[in-house]
Each structure stands twice: as structure tokens, then as C-alpha cells.
Amino acid sequence: MDERKLKILAAVVDEYVRTGEPVGSKVISKLDNIKVSSATIRNDMAALEQMGYLEQPHTSAGRIPTFAGYRLYIDELMTLPDLPDEEKSRLDGLLGDKDTPEELLVQNAAAALTEITQCAAVVTNSAPRFSVISKVEVIPTGKRLYVILLITSNGSIKNKACRLEFDLSHEQLEFFTHYIEENLNGVSVEQLSEEMFDKMVAAVSAYMVSLSPLVKGICELSEDLRQQELTLSGGEKLLSCEELDKMEVVRFIEHKNQLSDMLEDTFSGIQVKFGSESDSFAIGNSSLIVSKYRKDGKEAGSLGVIGPMRVDYKKIIPYVDYLTQKISYLMSGSDDDIVSGAADETGPKT
Amino acid sequence: MDERKLKILAAVVDEYVRTGEPVGSKVISKLDNIKVSSATIRNDMAALEQMGYLEQPHTSAGRIPTFAGYRLYIDELMTLPDLPDEEKSRLDGLLGDKDTPEELLVQNAAAALTEITQCAAVVTNSAPRFSVISKVEVIPTGKRLYVILLITSNGSIKNKACRLEFDLSHEQLEFFTHYIEENLNGVSVEQLSEEMFDKMVAAVSAYMVSLSPLVKGICELSEDLRQQELTLSGGEKLLSCEELDKMEVVRFIEHKNQLSDMLEDTFSGIQVKFGSESDSFAIGNSSLIVSKYRKDGKEAGSLGVIGPMRVDYKKIIPYVDYLTQKISYLMSGSDDDIVSGAADETGPKT
DNA sequence: ACTTAGCACTCAAAGAGTGAGAGTGCTAAA
């Protein structure tokens, strides 16, 4: 594989990304860093087509990159510029600081990405799933009416109203709360399972049958937590993309949660996937640029951009990269005091 | 304004709603309830066009209704059938009963509307705003970290984490909770104001300055409550509507909260608004069919359908109508035991 | 052995012309 051919391939991708039109040999020959005639380029382009990196929409048109062409460009050819410092601090401002709630942090990142890239942005947050139950409270709020409060080590709080068939006495409530704390405090959200709750229902019913709705309530709350949250922002940007099929976009927006599975896979660094490569994300000619952020070293979610395959990778990747790093930083470290006692404790509270 | 012309206008709207194609004089003349020739109809249609009720996409096409045409049709011309009893009981089943939480009630209504109309449904619930604070709890959950729990008489529950500069002693917490209960229990959410909280911050700070973040937290939660909740369900149905601009739809879905303002306006009965008439709901060629439900006689939220302007009003309106009435009924009256003590109390708890 | 100029060739996109069909407006008769 020729040095010059690679240069030409890169040039074709750059030009195509810039203009959106198939690029001909003449355009390439006029670029500063290319010093051969259009005829030579034609020969090389024909070779690149042979090798599967370029293709022609029709005989008398210029060339556009194929999947393989983009892949090669992304993996080997393109050079990523560093984000200028003022841009970094602008992003810092948009994101928030260590006190910003995690959810908001990723929402802000998504909004920033949408605005910068003019594409759709997608973020997931699986932090709640990897956290640990740090507190369960049952609070009476009315006749036979109770509110369950579930708090996890990462600061997620969920509540739910629950109606019982009888009112609980002070002792019964105490017994229940104590039992739950014994069994759930310090347990990771991911470990929670239907069976666990079934067993608890059985155990608790032995003491007093009408307590079981409370256990069910807690079970439902824990399901809420386990579910990874996925947010798509700027979906409308995809609709204004010429090269994307509107129907497919619409279908994707409707079923955006399909992406969850794909984004749950572990990987490191920036990943670029093409729409036609997977079916959890089936928009032809689209591409997904995604990266994982971490909280205290553990994968905590992902953050990415969805756009046409013809996007400015050189521009977007540094942004995605910086934002994931920044989020990882903001979520980690001195967050200790949020995690607080709860994370370290494994037994019941005193 | 001719009797026959009105009949023809109604027929044109009906046909257009049915087929989606501009309707010509011939089609109308073949309808059962029209007994004049196509030429006569042509004359009348020309007159209706003159008057601004019909328009032609182009000279040699049939007519379609204008905004004014729809308006006249909706306000005067169409005849609404009654919902058959079995349909009513089907809806009753979907909705729930007096024990169903209010939120779920309106969610169910929205889901039912989506399914029946194949359009998007929108519901708002401003009930929390008109409710009364029934409980405020402050729960320590970690080092200098507290969760505030705010519960209202209508069963809304809000929570918020709050970080203080120092840990509170048991007495301090007790003092604070007591103070808050004294001042907020039984107060209507609507009455809560910035100034009230400012006064409370001042009062509480006198005792211990670092308590003020808690008051601020409660203040923020009460703002949440004051804000009416708006849910859009079945937004994707709009995307498969030929006559709606996909861009506008997606933009609307992403900014659905703009609708809140509009739905806060007081009105009674069914209202139909067209997308181009307002900018808090700017989907061209769309229409919003909406009605208010009441709780104990007071407006408590709204419930509606968003679809193309060419929507079967005759069919949809009875549904919206019935559902609002049913919700009003379910929310009112014997709800006493949910509202429980709190609603009747005006002073602090004992 | 590469590179380049030149030229014939191909093909999509844009424009122009055509006929069919739907629906109208108008006129004159009932």
C-alpha cells in the first residue's frame, strides 16, 4: 500500500466530509499537499476503488469513501487536533462542577455535544446500577399510606407511595425497617433480584402478611435503579441530514432504547460504529461516535454523537474525548463524602 | 349563509378527513345526503372558497378546508355521536378507579387516547399546585448530607439531596423539622413564595446559620410542585403523519414543555387549537383537541390529543370529553381518605 | 517504470415537450 495512495484516500475523505459531493481527481490534484497530476490521481483512485476503499455512485461521478475507507481513515489516517484551552474552559462551564448532580452532568454534556456538532447526542448513565443501597426508609403519610424512600451510594433517590390494607403499629414499622436494613443495606443494586425479594416477602409475611406490598414497592424501586438511563438529545438534527433516511431516523428515535444494549458493552477509548454494522442502531449511512466515562475507575456510562457517516470526525472526536474525561473526573475522587459511610459499610447501621 | 352550503362544507371536511385527498364536486354529488348535481355543488364550492372556508391546492384540483373551514365545521357543523356504553366501560377499565393515584389516572387516560386515536396524547396535572403540604421530612443520609422529602395532600412526593456545611445534631434536626412543620404543614403549595422562604431562612439562621440550605432545598422542591407536569405520550405517532413536518414534530417533542403555558389558560369544555395559530405549539397543519378535568370543582389539569389538522374530530372529541369527565369524577368526592387529615387542617399538626 | 496530456466515452441531472386525467368555471337551456 502506497504512501501516496493513503494520502489521496485521506484527502478524498476530508473533501467529501467538507463538501458532501463525490470528489473527482481534479479537485484532489489542486490541493496543496498533493503534487501529482489528476491523471496520476485517477490511477491511484482506481486502485483504491479496487481495494475497496472508495466507490463511485455512478461511472461519471467522483469517488466517495466506502465503509472500509472511513474505517481506515478513522483508525490510521486522520490526525486529531487538540482542543484549544479556551474551548476546554467553555465546555467546563457548560458541564458544571463537582457539586453538579451526576444526571445533570451527563445531560449537560449531551446538550453541549448537540450544539457543537449539530448532530444528535446520546448519553447513558448506569451509575445507579453499580451503586449500593445506602438507606431505605418507610414513612407513614396518611391512613394506610406509606412512602418508601430508597437511597443509593451514588446519591440517587427514589420514592414511591404504597397503600397497605391495615395501618402499621410503631413496632411493626420498626420491625420492618430493621429487617430491610439488615438485608439490603450495602447490597449493590445490581445484585438485587426478583428471587431475593420473593424470599423477603415470604419472611416478612410470616410476621405480618400485609407488609408484602412494601417489599414489592422496594422491589419496583430497585428495578427503576437497575434500568440504565438513556437520553437522546437533538434528535431533530438527524432529520435535517440529507443522507439519512427519515423513516429510519424516526424508527430509531422511537426505539432509542435499543441502543442501551450496545452501549452496555465494555470497551475503552473512542469507538466509531456505522449504522449498517449493527441492528440496534440501524440508520443507513449513519455513524455513532461514543466513549465511556468512568466513576472512580469503574465504567459508569457512555456519551456519544450520532450523525451521518459523513461527519467531521477530526472535529468531533476531541470533543467526545474531552467531555468523557472531564465527566469521569467530576464524578470521581472527592465525591467520597457523597458515597460517605454507606459505601464502606457492609453491615446494618447502628 | 345557505343551509346547503353548510351541508356541502361539512361533506367536504368529512370526505377530506376520510381520504386525505382534495375533494371534487363529483364525489360530493354522489353522497347520499346531497341531492343536487355536481354543477350546483361547484357553484356553492366556489362561493365557499370566496368566503374563505375552502381552498384549492391548484386550479384543477378539488377543494380542501381552510382553517376557517375547519373552525366552522368544529364549532357549528359536526354532529358528535355518543360513546356506546361498552366503549365507556372499556375506558373505565383502562383508567382505574378511585384508588388509582392521580398521576396514574391521567397517564392511563393518555395511553388510552394514544391507542384509540393513533395520535399523540398530552396530559397535564396541576393538581400538586393546588394541594397542601402534608409532610416534610429531613433524613440524614451521609456525612453532612440530607434528603428532604416533601409530600402533599394529593399524594405527590418530591425529594432532593442537600449538602450542609456541618453535621446536625439530633436536637438541631428536631428543631428544624418542628419549625418547618409549624410553618408549612397545611399551607397550600400555591401560597408558597420566595419571600416566605426568605423569612424562614432568616428565622432559621438565627438558630443555626448552616440550616439555610435546607430551607432553600424545600423552596426548590415547592417550585417543582408548582410547576405543572406535562406528559406527552405516543409522540411517535406524529412522526408517521404524512402531513406533518417531521422537523417541527421532533422539535416539538423535545420542547413539549412549551405547551404548559398554553394549557394553563382557563377555559371550559373542549377546545380545538390549530398548530399555526400559536407558537407554543408550532407544528404546521396540526391540531390540538383539549379539555380540562376538575378535582372537586377546581381545574386540576388538562387532557388532549395532538394530531394532524385532518383528524377525525367527530370520533375523537367524544373520547376526550368522556375521559375528562370520568377523571374529574374519579379525582373528586370520596378522595377524602387520600387527602386524609392534611387537607382539612389549616394549622400545624399536633 | 512512472507520470502526464489528450480524448472518447459514460452517465446523472436538468430542461423541454407531450398526453392523460381530474376538476373547474362558465354558458345556455330546462
Added chain:
DNA sequence: TTTAGCACTCTCACTCTTTGAGTGCTAAGT
């Protein structure tokens, strides 16, 4: 006042032609 009839208009779908960009190939140049 209504109706039948007819000429007219305009869109849609189709075809044909032109235009121009870009190619592949060949033969000459380095």
C-alpha cells in the same frame, strides 16, 4: 334556481435531449 355540456387549466408521469463533470485508456514524455 338547477343542470348539462364544454372548453379550459393545471398537475402528474413520461420521454427525449442536452449539458457537463468525471472517468478510463492510450500514447507520448521523463
